[in-house]
Amino acid sequence: MQKKIKELLNRKEVTFLQKVLGTDADLHIVGGAVRDLFLEKDPKDIDLATKLTPQKVISKLEKNKVRYVPLGIRRGTIAAIVDHQSIEITTFRNPQQEDVFTDSIEQDLPARDFTINAIAISVNTGKLIDPFGGEQDLKKGILKTVGDPTLRFTEDPHRILRLIRFGTGHGRVVEKATLEAAKKLSHLLQHEKVERIGMEFSKIMMLPTTSNCLREMNELGILSIVLPELIPCVGLEQNQHHKLDVFEHTLSVVDNVEDYDNLKLKLAALFHDIGKPESITEVNGRRRMIGHELVSERIAKEAMTRLKYSNFMVECVTTLVRLHMKPIIGMKSGGIRRLIRDAGFLLEDWMALKKADILGGRNLDYDFEPTWKEFVDRVDYELYRTDVAAPKDPLEIGGKDIMSLGIPQGPVVGQVLALLREEVLEDPTLNKRDVLLVRAAEIAEKQL
Numbered sequence: 001m002q003k004k005i006k007e008l009l010n011r012k013e014v015t016f017l018q019k020v021l022g023t024d025a026d027l028h029i030v031g032g033a034v035r036d037l038f039l040e041k042d043p044k045d046i047d048l049a050t051k052l053t054p055q056k057v058i059s060k061l062e063k064n065k066v067r068y069v070p071l072g073i074r075r076g077t078i079a080a081i082v083d084h085q086s087i088e089i090t091t092f093r094n095p096q097q098e099d100v101f102t103d104s105i106e107q108d109l110p111a112r113d114f115t116i117n118a119i120a121i122s123v124n125t126g127k128l129i130d131p132f133g134g135e136q137d138l139k140k141g142i143l144k145t146v147g148d149p150t151l152r153f154t155e156d157p158h159r160i161l162r163l164i165r166f167g168t169g170h171g172r173v174v175e176k177a178t179l180e181a182a183k184k185l186s187h188l189l190q191h192e193k194v195e196r197i198g199m200e201f202s203k204i205m206m207l208p209t210t211s212n213c214l215r216e217m218n219e220l221g222i223l224s225i226v227l228p229e230l231i232p233c234v235g236l237e238q239n240q241h242h243k244l245d246v247f248e249h250t251l252s253v254v255d256n257v258e259d260y261d262n263l264k265l266k267l268a269a270l271f272h273d274i275g276k277p278e279s280i281t282e283v284n285g286r287r288r289m290i291g292h293e294l295v296s297e298r299i300a301k302e303a304m305t306r307l308k309y310s311n312f313m314v315e316c317v318t319t320l321v322r323l324h325m326k327p328i329i330g331m332k333s334g335g336i337r338r339l340i341r342d343a344g345f346l347l348e349d350w351m352a353l354k355k356a357d358i359l360g361g362r363n364l365d366y367d368f369e370p371t372w373k374e375f376v377d378r379v380d381y382e383l384y385r386t387d388v389a390a391p392k393d394p395l396e397i398g399g400k401d402i403m404s405l406g407i408p409q410g411p412v413v414g415q416v417l418a419l420l421r422e423e424v425l426e427d428p429t430l431n432k433r434d435v436l437l438v439r440a441a442e443i444a445e446k447q448l
Contacts, residue, residue: 001037001128002126004037005037005121005126005128006126008029008033008037008043008121009029009121009123009126011043011046012082012083013046013082013083013085013087014027014029014046014048014123016082017048017080017082017087017089018123018124020060020061020064020066020080021050021052021057021060021089022060023124024051024052025050025051025052025057025060026050026051026104026105026122026124027048027049027050027122027123027124028048028049028050028105028120028121028122028123028129029046029047029048029120029121029123030047030048030049030090030112030117030119030120030121031045031046031047031117032044032045032047033045033046033047034119034120034121035116035117035119035138037121038119038135038138038139039138045086046085046087047087047088047089047090048087048088048089048090048123049089049090049091049092049105049108049120050089050090050091050092051091051092051102051103051104052091053076053091053101054070054073054076054077054078054091057078057089057091058070058078061078061080066080066081066082067080067081068080068081069081069086071088075090075093076090076091076093076101077089077090077091078090092104092105092107092108093108093111094107094111105120105122105129106129106131108120109129109131109132109146110131110132110146110147111146112146113145113146113152113156113159113162114134114143114144114145114146114159114162114163114166115132115133115134115137115144115145115146116134116137116138116143116166117134117166118130118131118132118134118146119134119135132146132147141171141172141173142172142173142174142175143163143166143167143172143173143174143175143178144174144175144177144178145159145175145178145181149175149177149178149180149181149182150181150184150185152181153181153182153185153188154185154188157185157188157189157191157192158189158192158196158197158200160182160185160186160188160189160220160222161189161197161200161201161204161222161226162200163178163179163182164204164213164216164217164220164222165200165203165204165207165213167216168209168212168213168216169204169207169209169210169212169213170207170209171209179220182220183219183220183221186220186221186222186225187221187225189222189225189226190225194306194307194308195308197226197307198307198308198309201226201227201307202263205263205266205267205270206260206261206262206263206266207260207261208260210251210254210255210260210266211251211252211254211255214230214251214254214270215251218231218234218247226307227303229274229299229302229303230247230250230270230274232277233245233246233247233250233273233274233276233277234246234247235247236276236277237287238276238287238289239286239287239288240286240363241362241363242361242362242363243361243362243363244360244361246273246276246277248361249273249360249361250269250270250272250273250274250360252359252360252361253269253272253273253353253356253357253360254266254269254270254356255360256269256355256356256357256359256360257269257352257353257356258352258356259352262349262352263313264313264316264317264320264349265320265349265352265353267300267304267313267317268316268317268320268321268324268349268353269353269356269357271296271299271300271303271304271317271321272293272296272320272321272324272353272357273289273292273296274296274299274300274303275289275292275293275294275295275296275297275298275299276289276292276295276296278292278295278299279291279292279295292325293321293322293323293324293325294322296321296322297318297321297322300314300317300318300321301314301318304317304318316346316349319342319343319344319346320343320346320349320350320353323339323342323343323350324350324353324354324357326339326350326354328354328358328371328372328375329366329371329375331375331378332426333378333382333426334425334426334427336378336379336382337382337391337425337426337428338391338422338425339379340379340382340383340390340391340392341391341392341425344392347379351376351379355372358372388428388429388431389424389428389431391425395417395420395421395424395431395436396431396432396433396436397420397433397436397437397440398417399413399414399417401433401436401437401440402416402417402440402444405437405440405441405444407440407444412444415443416440416443416444419443420436420439420440420443423439424436
């Protein structure tokens, strides 16, 4: 272990920041890098703790021309940018008030959430500091709070959500007292900042164990606070095509996403059927959810906006949700070309979502593998065929050509172009200037 600790301390970013901040900074490595060390993994993100105040950290970084981002001055966290890596540096905190600083790691560690996160390595001496048995808990696969769980969760309810990630998310057994306190106090999460909840939820969504995490979030009463829109899906039976209720089908689709840390794809899997409870109808005695993809798109947008996801992420996810009901059987060439156009750069993600959805607990009446291969081949053919323009290529004519036919500038011009695009997607051989002009005149005559 000493050899591994020495290798960690000799990492370029560690030695550099020790030189910049000085030995009087009393730097300690904490967090994920220490956990990885004991789990015999290659330490990735390095977090540091220091006795220096945030202002002193900033002063020394600026003096040495090191770029930084003040992630949370009140909480004492600065991110130094070293070789394009973000290294968090946090001032030692008081156990009772995390926005009050202290001057020793021994006082700081009792302020941390779980024993596995309350281990530190001194950069100056290489000494391992583990006052709460975090190393043993890591080896045993146990998650428990530092001290009284009720006190820890009351101090910072956000820790209740972190319990999901560090516990079930990584296959650890949560200590009984810790689990009971989390369930009892889960209601406190409703007062947390949505930005913090959204960030932690994203980390959970990017784990290979997301479905287990979501189940436990539901059992502990956390899901109804973080994503109440998903609760109506729990236990909601579907039709003869599905073996699972909407919630379990959703989790199955999430599990089937092979690229498990692709956040936009995992979120699309989570939201793709969330509109089914609002879309239930009975047709000839059979339950149908006609148009649920559009309801799901709306709900996904509302939920993601509330959780403060970026506009780009919202657009990506809602596009995938809106398009997820496109079939793979019976889709003609025109339909495939429309899919390519509508999905755009998300086409590969759409394919991954569609495959995950089909395999998510459905009663299939066909052999999936050859059917899927045939569909993929047809998509590839339309993507790469050279005899006609690609689905995203413009028409051979534009608005000025339409107006040259005597059609006045206005909405009719756009309507004609839109109809021409649809016809060309259906039959790409029509994308010829003379053919389009004749067809435009015919369409315009009916529009005017």
